[in-house]
Amino acid sequence: MKPLREMAVDVLSTADGRTKTALSRQYAAEWQAARKAGELPELGRANPPDFPARPSEPELLDPRDVPKRKPGSEAGRLALLHAVAHIELNAVDLHWDIIARFPDIEMPIGFFDDWVKAADEESKHFNLMCDCLEALGSHYGALPAHAGMWRAAEDTTGDIMARLAVVPMVLEARGLDVTPGMIKLFKQSKNQQAIDALEVIYAEEVHHVAYGSKWFNFLCGRDNLDPTEVFHRLVRKYFHSTLKPPFNEEKRAEAGLPPDFYWPLTEEYEARA
Numbered sequence: 100m101k102p103l104r105e106m107a108v109d110v111l112s113t114a115d116g117r118t119k120t121a122l123s124r125q126y127a128a129e130w131q132a133a134r135k136a137g138e139l140p141e142l143g144r145a146n147p148p149d150f151p152a153r154p155s156e157p158e159l160l161d162p163r164d165v166p167k168r169k170p171g172s173e174a175g176r177l178a179l180l181h182a183v184a185h186i187e188l189n190a191v192d193l194h195w196d197i198i199a200r201f202p203d204i205e206m207p208i209g210f211f212d213d214w215v216k217a218a219d220e221e222s223k224h225f226n227l228m229c230d231c232l233e234a235l236g237s238h239y240g241a242l243p244a245h246a247g248m249w250r251a252a253e254d255t256t257g258d259i260m261a262r263l264a265v266v267p268m269v270l271e272a273r274g275l276d277v278t279p280g281m282i283k284l285f286k287q288s289k290n291q292q293a294i295d296a297l298e299v300i301y302a303e304e305v306h307h308v309a310y311g312s313k314w315f316n317f318l319c320g321r322d323n324l325d326p327t328e329v330f331h332r333l334v335r336k337y338f339h340s341t342l343k344p345p346f347n348e349e350k351r352a353e354a355g356l357p358p359d360f361y362w363p364l365t366e367e368y369e370a371r372a
């Protein structure tokens with residue numbers, strides 16, 4: 100078996116979405132089988148690319164130039180599935196990237212178990228979204244998608260705590276806020292395949308946020324830092340927006356994100372402070 104960080108770079112360097120996720124799932128299975136057998140597989144050291152390889156389509160546009168479609172329309176629902184597929188593919192790369200990116204930060208083996216599992220789940224999510232698009236006669240790449248999805252990764256290449264704060268604890272937590280609304284939309288259009296896929300995503304994303312929170316708190320504890328203070332400082336420094344309510348307080352709590360982490364980062368609160 101290859102060292103884990105070399106596996107990560109292989110996935111990051113694979114352009115085609117279905118090929119990337121197949122490799123990601125194969126490597127995750129190898130890692131998990133070894134861990135189940137009680138082994139401590141080698142982590143190794145490898146150079147992750149600045150930008151992961153991506154397919155020639157979709158065309159990547161500035162978010163302002165991505166055409167807006169009515170959420171209740173057929174075209175709007177298709178665009179939504181396409182946007183989620185794009186987010187999931189990006190998430191596959193984000194989870195492998197955190198595995199490869201910080202070799203000098205000593206972490207317990209459980210850190211790697213968690214992100215391998217998350218990367219495997221994101222790969223499944225991308226495939227589920229592709230299946231939904233294909234069932235509607237479309238495919239991933241058929242519509243333009245947001246450029247700049249890798250921004251959070253670029254901004255935090257030098258700081259593992261900032262990476263955890265911004266990616267799982269802000270961006271993936273945002274997914275928990277908005278996914279129930281999407282499920283409702285597909286219930287209205289009676290698209291059972293999309294409902295089932297989004298239910299899987301919704302259930303599994305809670306764990307990704309929880310992994311973020313767990314390892315963020317671990318690193319704070321190791322350096323005797325106040326997690327709430329550090330979280331606020333890092334999100335203000337590295338995340339280029341305020342946080343937007345309404346929040347899914349219940350799921351956020353389940354994922355180990357208390358309200359005093361995120362409410363102070365909303366526009367309303369920042370304006371009062």
Ligand SMILES: [Fe+2]
Pocket residue numbers: 187190220221224300304
């Ligand atoms: Fe996902």
Ligand SMILES: [Fe+2]
Pocket residue numbers: 190217221271304307
């Ligand atoms: Fe995720």
